[in-house]
Amino acid sequence: MTQAPTPTADTVRRLARSLLTDSGGGGGAAPAAGPDVRPVAEGAGPATWWVGTRHVLRLAPDREASARRRRELRLRDLVRPHLPVALPSSVAHGEWAPGLLCTLDTRVTGGTGEQHDVSAIGEADLAGLLTGLREVPVRQAETLGVPRVSPRSLEALRRGAAEAAELLAGADEFDSARLNQLTPPAAVQLAAQPGTPVLVHHALTEGHLVVSADGRVRGVLGWDAAVVGDPAEDIAGLARAVGAPAAVRAATLAGYGARPCLRGLWLARCDAVLHLAEALTRGTTVPLPPPRTRLRRAWEPILLERVTDLRGGDEAP
CATH class of the missing domain: 3.30.200.20 (Phosphorylase Kinase; domain 1)
Known part of the structure; x- marks a missing residue:
C-alpha cells in the first residue's frame, strides 16, 4: 500500500x-x-x-x-x-x-448542519434530495462502479445495540431501557421490504449538509460513499444529522411510508448507541460531543412511532 x-x-x-x-x-x-x-x-x-x-x-x-x-x-x-x-x-x-x-x-457556500438548524423549508429541501436520489437511474450508477449493498439486519443491529446500551448505562450516558421499545418482533416487521433498490448517499452527516443561516439546505457533499441499496439508510443518516422528527417529515414529504421511515429511525438509534459506546471504549482518541449529539438527535420522539400499526401494508413507494 x-x-x-x-x-x-x-x-x-x-x-x-x-x-x-x-x-x-x-x-x-x-x-x-x-x-x-x-x-x-x-x-x-x-x-x-x-x-x-x-x-x-x-x-x-x-x-x-x-x-x-x-x-x-x-x-x-x-x-x-x-x-x-x-x-x-x-x-x-x-x-x-x-x-x-x-x-x-x-x-458550496453555506455552513454545516452542526452550525445551523434545518428549517421547515429546509426539510422540503431534504425531501427533494430523497426524491431525487430515487429518480437516479440505478443501472447508470452501477455502470460507474457504484456498488450494490444488501440491507442490514435490524434484528442483528438491535442485539448489538442492546449490549452497547448496557455499557452506556454504566457510564450514565443512556437509559438502556429505552431500547426495549424495539422488540425482536418489531425488528422483524421493520426488515427491508423487497423492491427496487435506489441510489443511497450513505453518508448524510451534519458535516456533509450545507445549510444556510435561514435553515435552507443549499448543498450536499461527500458522494464517494454512495451505494445502491436501502433508502432507509439515508433516512437514518438524516435522523442522526438533523434530528428524528425532521428526518421523518422529510422522508414522508418524499413519499416514503411508515415502514421505511420507522426502519430508518431505528437504524439511526441503534447506530447512535453503538457509535457512542465505541467512542467511550476508545477513550480520548475519539471526541465525544459528536456521538453524543447524534444520539440525542436520533432519539428525539416522533409521533409516527406512537400511532403506526406495523401490521398494515404501509410500504415504501
Whole structure:
C-alpha cells in the first residue's frame, strides 16, 4: 500500500496553484506565493483544505479512497440534474503523491448542519434530495462502479445495540431501557421490504449538509460513499444529522411510508448507541460531543412511532 506523506500548507499551496493554473479556473492570476490555504478541520495530516474563498482541495489518503473519488467525479454529474440542492463541481484533479488522487472542487457556500438548524423549508429541501436520489437511474450508477449493498439486519443491529446500551448505562450516558421499545418482533416487521433498490448517499452527516443561516439546505457533499441499496439508510443518516422528527417529515414529504421511515429511525438509534459506546471504549482518541449529539438527535420522539400499526401494508413507494 502506498504510504501517504503528511501534507503541509506549502505543499498544498503549490499543488493548488498548479491545479488552478492548469484549469484556468483561478479567476485571475494567483499570487506569486500561491493561494491562501488552510485545513478545513484541525488534526495531523489534514486531507481537506480551503483554497482561497472559492475552492476546496481534497487529498485521497490511499488507493482505495482514490478509486472512490474518481467514481465520485462521474457520479456527481449523473446525480446533479435530479437534485434541488447544489453539488460541488470539479475544477481539476491529478495526483498529489504516486497513485493518490487530489481533486479541486468549487466550494458550496453555506455552513454545516452542526452550525445551523434545518428549517421547515429546509426539510422540503431534504425531501427533494430523497426524491431525487430515487429518480437516479440505478443501472447508470452501477455502470460507474457504484456498488450494490444488501440491507442490514435490524434484528442483528438491535442485539448489538442492546449490549452497547448496557455499557452506556454504566457510564450514565443512556437509559438502556429505552431500547426495549424495539422488540425482536418489531425488528422483524421493520426488515427491508423487497423492491427496487435506489441510489443511497450513505453518508448524510451534519458535516456533509450545507445549510444556510435561514435553515435552507443549499448543498450536499461527500458522494464517494454512495451505494445502491436501502433508502432507509439515508433516512437514518438524516435522523442522526438533523434530528428524528425532521428526518421523518422529510422522508414522508418524499413519499416514503411508515415502514421505511420507522426502519430508518431505528437504524439511526441503534447506530447512535453503538457509535457512542465505541467512542467511550476508545477513550480520548475519539471526541465525544459528536456521538453524543447524534444520539440525542436520533432519539428525539416522533409521533409516527406512537400511532403506526406495523401490521398494515404501509410500504415504501
